[in-house]
Amino acid sequence: MDSRSAVRLRGLGVQRHTHWALRGVDLELPRDTLTALVGPNGAGKSTLLEVLAGLRQPQEGRLDWAPDLGASLAWLPQQGSLDTSLPVSVLDTVLLGHWSRRGAFGRLRPEDTRAAHAALERVGLDTLGRRRIGELSAGQLQRLLFARLMLQDAPVALLDEPFAAVDDATASDLLGLMTDWPSRGRTVVFSTHDLAQVRSRVPHAVLLAGEVIASGPTAAVLQPEVLARARERSWALG
Secondary structure (H helix, E strand, O other), X not given: OOXXXXXXXXXXXXXXXXXXXXXXXXXXXXXXXXXXXXXXXXXXXXXXXXXXXXXXOOOEEEEEEOOOOOOOEEEEOOOXXXXXXXXXXXXXXXXXXXXXXXXXXXXXXXXXXXXXXXXXXXXXXXXOOOOEHHHOOHHHHHHHHHHXXXXXXXXXXXXXXXXXXXOHHHHHHHHHHHXXXXXXXXXXXXXXXXXXXXXXXXXXXXXXXOOEEEEEEHHHHOOHHHHHHHHHHHHHHO
């Protein structure tokens, strides 16, 4: 594997029910870079993220993380994974980000609480720490989940459609946070349908349609003729 790569996939194939969601995937993702997974509905974006996160096993091929990265991943699934009926405060939810280092019953230190408050401030929720999570809007909930993800401080962050249920202002703010993470030594991979957002702010992209149509610098991947190939492939898949 190239020393600049975070992960390498070779001949990867993943089945969902009776069909192949992905097949023949050969791909290397760069480390310390923000990468967007794009493609039509059903292209395999969520499937690929689940494989990268270790939540789904491929039926073919192999996946190899760089030795210093694969053991510590931060995962943000699509919104809806958080049970907002629980009587839990915003601050306590963010503090769960320390579990990977403290364990479920580990004692939190004063600096852990300070870090949680700092994360809430960065996502614009610093005045809502005592509020119950069930009182938050969809956009505020996503900001909360980002704050928790930040506390995990993992070298790899994987996010599935992180902006799907939020307004444009929230999406722009959160993407601004993500663009800063690679400079802090994080490899970030996320899925999205917003091509304009990717073109303007994301350096690396992977275009999927049941296979890898293109991968590389965003401007090259999102050329009209390349996007047309993805649409044709998607129609062929039915």
